[in-house]
Amino acid sequence: MAKKGKPSIEIYGSWCKRCGICVAFCPAEVLAQDDSGVIYVKDPDHCTGCELCELRCPDFAIQVRQLKKKEKAERTVEKMKGELHEDLEKT
Ligand code: SF4
Numbered sequence: 001m002a003k004k005g006k007p008s009i010e011i012y013g014s015w016c017k018r019c020g021i022c023v024a025f026c027p028a029e030v031l032a033q034d035d036s037g038v039i040y041v042k043d044p045d046h047c048t049g050c051e052l053c054e055l056r057c058p059d060f061a062i063q064v065r066q067l068k069k070k071e072k073a074e075r076t077v078e079k080m081k082g083e084l085h086e087d088l089e090k091t
């Protein structure tokens, strides 16, 4: 599961032919292959959402879910509220 605020990666195992292209093209080394060649998300916190994995996959077996604008805005507001609360506690 991706950390809050990060894009999430969906891998459709039944479509994936385990070619490893997505792993090779990921600039942040987020993806990896296990001993059987199965793709998994090794390091979700480093995903930049560049979508190279999705664009390069020949079988449409991987999808990057970006946060929607409204969701991003809500999370920014929640973060700001948290920071404000911390500042008030210090005073
Ligand atoms: S979106 Fe970019 S950084 Fe994230 S897993 Fe795909 S290629 Fe890697």
Ligand code: SF4
Residues within 6 Å of the ligand: 011, 015, 016, 017, 018, 019, 020, 021, 022, 023, 039, 056, 057, 058, 059, 060, 061, 062
């Ligand atoms: S590029 Fe697509 S088919 Fe190839 S290993 Fe990655 S998800 Fe599977």
